[in-house]
Amino acid sequence: MLQNLGATAAVAEDVVRETTTQNFVKDVIEESRRQPVLVDFWAPWCGPCKQLTPVLEKAVRAAKGKAKLVKMNIDEHPAIPGQMGIQSIPAVIAFVNGQPVDGFLGALPESQVTAFLERLVKDRVGGEDKDLLKAADAALAERDTAGAADLYAKILGQDPGNVAALAGLARCYVATGAIEQAKQTLALVPEAKRNDAPVAAARAALELAEQATSLGPIAELEQKLAANPLDHQARFDLALALNAKARRSEALDHLLEIVRRDRKWNDDAARKQLVQLFEAWGPTDEATLEGRRRLSSILFA
Numbered sequence: 001m002l003q004n005l006g007a008t009a010a011v012a013e014d015v016v017r018e019t020t021t022q023n024f025v026k027d028v029i030e031e032s033r034r035q036p037v038l039v040d041f042w043a044p045w046c047g048p049c050k051q052l053t054p055v056l057e058k059a060v061r062a063a064k065g066k067a068k069l070v071k072m073n074i075d076e077h078p079a080i081p082g083q084m085g086i087q088s089i090p091a092v093i094a095f096v097n098g099q100p101v102d103g104f105l106g107a108l109p110e111s112q113v114t115a116f117l118e119r120l121v122k123d124r125v126g127g128e129d130k131d132l133l134k135a136a137d138a139a140l141a142e143r144d145t146a147g148a149a150d151l152y153a154k155i156l157g158q159d160p161g162n163v164a165a166l167a168g169l170a171r172c173y174v175a176t177g178a179i180e181q182a183k184q185t186l187a188l189v190p191e192a193k194r195n196d197a198p199v200a201a202a203r204a205a206l207e208l209a210e211q212a213t214s215l216g217p218i219a220e221l222e223q224k225l226a227a228n229p230l231d232h233q234a235r236f237d238l239a240l241a242l243n244a245k246a247r248r249s250e251a252l253d254h255l256l257e258i259v260r261r262d263r264k265w266n267d268d269a270a271r272k273q274l275v276q277l278f279e280a281w282g283p284t285d286e287a288t289l290e291g292r293r294r295l296s297s298i299l300f301a
Contacts (some may be wrong), residue, residue, distance in 0.1 A: 015068050021080055102120065200279060
């Protein structure tokens with residue numbers, strides 16, 4: 001699937017390109033007669049440019065061919081910005097039918113960039129991706145891993161940098177035991193986005209899956225616990241093994257039992273593990289909601 005994502009990313013790159021003084025007429029003037037073209041005037045030394053350009057790329061890709069983005073390095077190609085009177089960057093100028101029609105200066109937040117583009121293309125931007133993401137998340141919650149993966153891949157085909165879709169796809173890989181593919185997918189998330197909630201959830205799920213690989217068969221752990229119900233380590237390991245098999249309710253029962261019997265065991269390990277499970281399952285998952293309620297009743301009884 002990762003190979004397919006690479007191919008779709010290449011297709012998505014068609015709506016974003018660099019231009020030169022020589023190619024400006026072809027890339028901007030002529031192209032704007034087919035659909036609006038945003039020109040991003042930037043320079044390598046410009047900090048705000050580095051903030052704005054990824055936002056522009058994301059918005060234009062979300063427009064799905066209704067607009068294009070052309071980037072021009074003013075240090076290498078000063079003639080065009082000079083003719084247009086560009087004195088401050090980042091500067092974004094929108095062309096329609098061969099003429100500049102709108103623009104803005106400075107690094108605007110994503111919501112304002114999206115609103116600017118929506119005014120330009122006279123349509124909603126990114127709405128379909130949001131709907132697809134909701135459907136993909138719902139499919140994953142219902143254990144339809146293949147269906148969820150297809151939807152996440154469809155989103156990434158249009159927006160390779162969609163962090164929520166990358167995180168969702170990584171969770172699909174985790175659910176099918178494809179640990180290395182999950183790691184590779186999470187590695188595609190930009191450094192600045194690696195603490196976003198969907199990414200943190202995927203990372204937690206990956207860590208749990210890796211922990212479970214060394215635990216041994218569930219039946220052996222159950223026998224060990226049956227022989228000694230006070231063996232908290234066996235109960236702890238069994239909870240992780242059960243979670244790896246999507247038996248969340250049983251995993252929950254065992255970790256809560258440790259907290260109930262001996263909260264301080266192994267430096268509060270059972271409660272900490274529950275928190276990681278809640279993060280991996282997601283805040284709206286039924287097991288998370290039940291687990292938080294039951295944990296609170298134990299801790300504050």
